[in-house]
Amino acid sequence: MLNIKYGCAPINWSNDDLPSLGAELTYQQCLSEMALAGYEGSEGGWKYPKESSVIKKALDLRGLVICNMWFSSYFTSFENEKTYQAFEEHMDYTYDLGARVIGVGECGVTIHGDIDQPLVANRPVLTDEQFENLCEGLNELGRRAKRKGMKVCFHPHVGTGVETLEEIDRLMEHTEPELVFLTFDTGHSTVAGERAVEILKKYIDRIGHIHVKDVRGEVLRRVREENLSFLQGVLAGMFTVPGDGTEVDWDGIFDTLRECGYEGWIVVEAEQDPAMADPLEYAQRARAYMKGKLGV
Numbered sequence: 001m002l003n004i005k006y007g008c009a010p011i012n013w014s015n016d017d018l019p020s021l022g023a024e025l026t027y028q029q030c031l032s033e034m035a036l037a038g039y040e041g042s043e044g045g046w047k048y049p050k051e052s053s054v055i056k057k058a059l060d061l062r063g064l065v066i067c068n069m070w071f072s073s074y075f076t077s078f079e080n081e082k083t084y085q086a087f088e089e090h091m092d093y094t095y096d097l098g099a100r101v102i103g104v105g106e107c108g109v110t111i112h113g114d115i116d117q118p119l120v121a122n123r124p125v126l127t128d129e130q131f132e133n134l135c136e137g138l139n140e141l142g143r144r145a146k147r148k149g150m151k152v153c154f155h156p157h158v159g160t161g162v163e164t165l166e167e168i169d170r171l172m173e174h175t176e177p178e179l180v181f182l183t184f185d186t187g188h189s190t191v192a193g194e195r196a197v198e199i200l201k202k203y204i205d206r207i208g209h210i211h212v213k214d215v216r217g218e219v220l221r222r223v224r225e226e227n228l229s230f231l232q233g234v235l236a237g238m239f240t241v242p243g244d245g246t247e248v249d250w251d252g253i254f255d256t257l258r259e260c261g262y263e264g265w266i267v268v269e270a271e272q273d274p275a276m277a278d279p280l281e282y283a284q285r286a287r288a289y290m291k292g293k294l295g296v
Helices: 027-036 052-061 080-096 128-147 165-173 186-191 196-206 217-225 230-235 250-260 279-294
Strands: 004-008 041-043 065-068 071-073 101-106 151-154 180-185 207-212 264-268
Touching (some): 041 264, 052 065, 052 080, 065 101, 071 080, 080 101, 080 128, 101 128, 101 180, 128 180, 165 196, 196 250, 264 279
Parallel strands (some): 004 041, 004 264, 041 065, 151 180, 180 207, 207 264
């Protein structure tokens, strides 16, 4: 029996990068539907109350915990001290809510939140100086997290300058294995042009957190051919839940997790327009699919 816990991300209900998407849905509905669909944890979201006692009560009522919450670092814009200070506050907040991993995404140089920036044509390319500062900064975040009994799990994300296998290789080579881990994301790896299962196999020993989503191939082709932005891709339905798309080798993914005895959270993070894809329905479909594949 695998030691896996399943979580769901609120971005399936209300989008952090495009707040108008799902703006009408409350965080209480989001949490209730996660619990109803059979999940044990939630990631953080922009609608969740900042007062830890308020969100903790809402979580406790539904038998949930916060398993991770995105943290934006700004090392590629050399805002190190600002990042360190915010990280300390972020650790305290999420630790009290149950999280033991911190998914770090680099946002100093990024286009993923700009609906007018073509994802492929305008993707950031980091300078050597930016990449070196990013790695040094992540090592420092890792040291701080380790002292608190937490893990830094870096999230390669399209539109941020670290998305391809080559860029992941470079980041892994220049960060400390005991300090910096990966948030493995099947969807972002695929959109970046990689085979997600190859990244999983290569870095299974450094993967501390997992996001699962599928990709609709016809929409991904439109994003590439029509120079659409990341958010335009999301609105067009580029992502969906595991098993509902065409581009991810799920048998390879689940076989690898089973063979390697992965322990930790697997989180459904399949942002769609909730008006087009009912979040509860898709959360239930994802949970049933993963149980069928992994037996838990």
